[in-house]
Amino acid sequence: MKKVKVVQTAGRDNLGSFAPDFARYNDDILFGEVWSANDKLSLRDRSMITVAALMGMGVIDSSLKYHIQNAKKNGVTKEEMVQIITQLAFYTGWPKGWAVFNMAKEVYAEPAAKGK
Secondary structure, eight states, rough: OOHHHHHHHHHHHTTTTTTTTHIIIIOOOOOOIITTTTTTHOOOOOOOHHHHHHHHHHHHHHHHHHHHHHHTEEEEEEEEHHOOOOOHHHHHHHHHHHHHHHHHHHHHHHHOTTTT
């Protein structure tokens, strides 16, 4: 696998002046180091794991939508996402499955970003 540097600015953009250390941990450590270790575990796999973890914890908000969009960008197909959510619904709760399916349906209806 070829290593790709992941650049994230959401921490600094949203919390930089309020919680600068947290913003740095998010942008530089979580994404800049952990997600950038994609020569060891692919971005596609990291995306699937992250969606599963967030759904399992019941984090059904904009952060999950971001990671579903990221999964799509990282090559997770609609069919694969459907299978992921279906399997997880049995283990994490059927209502979570419904909520996440509504979010995934939105994301996979969006046209793919150009150049990505």
